[in-house]
Amino acid sequence: MLGNHRSFLKLILSIKNTRAVMMNEFFLVNNRSITIGDINIRQFQMYDFDEWAPVAKVIKNFIKNHSDEIYKSLLKVHAAEVITLLSKSTHQDETALISIAEASESLLIQLVGAMIKVNDAFFSEKESKRKSRRKSQSKNADQANWFDSFQLLIESGHHSADIMQMTYGAFISYLKAAQKQRSQNLLTNTHLMRAAQHAKDKAYAKLTDELKPSED
Structure with a gap:
């Protein structure tokens, strides 16, 4: 009896800690997770994106808000996908999760809520115009776009193996940062080309001197 009481208190404390978790940049980059009871809920990673993303997309499209009532409806309509x-998120065997669902629907709902919270980068992400255009492109073109994204991160100093181990949230954040840096570099180069084109010899020489790396 005492053991059951302790288990219940442990579950309550883990739920409170879950609510206090901040999904900030450090949470994403460090691949942090949250725990409910004895179950660890992790962030989705890029190495198996093709396995979890289609299923997650079904759930994302179904969810209108993050309430328990929606989760109950989700379990009824998309139990297999959940x-x-x-x-994927808990690294628990599907048979074990089915046993949890049969024993306690409320615990399963808490796990679903935690999974969605931990992976907010995916579930709250709005579809960009770039992704919308992908739908009208061929499969090969879509694959090329993913390799373009990987290549952009590699050019920014990331390694292929490291990219595959990134959480989805970290991957998207790094990609946005790399795209921002590339745009800034293009803008800077455009300004320099324009300045060089219209500068007089003395002014151009001064400009090139200022751009040279410092010897300090």
Whole structure:
């Protein structure tokens, strides 16, 4: 009896800690997770994106808000997808998750809520115009776009193996940063080209001197 009481208190404390978790940049980059009871809920990673993303997309499209009532409806309509995605996020066997669902629907709902919160980078992400255009492109063109994204990160100093181990949230954040840096570099180069084109010899020489790296 005392053991059950302690287990219940442990579950309550883990739920409170879950609510206090901040999904900031450090949470994403450090691949942090949250725990409910004895179950660890992790962020989705890029190495198996093709396995979890289609299932997660089904759940994302169904969810209108993050309430328990929506989660109950989600379990009724997409139970198989929920179990599959939870298996990816918790590294729990699907059979074990089914047993949890049969024993306690409320615990399963808490796990679903935690999974969505931990992976907010995916579930709250708005579809960009770039992704919308992908739908009208061929499969090969879509694959090329992913390799373009990987290549942009590699050019920014990331390694292919490291990219595959990134959480989805970290990947998207790094990609946005790399795109921002590339745009800034293009803008800077455009300004320099224009300045060089219209500068007189003395002014151009001064400009090139200022751009040279410092010897300090």
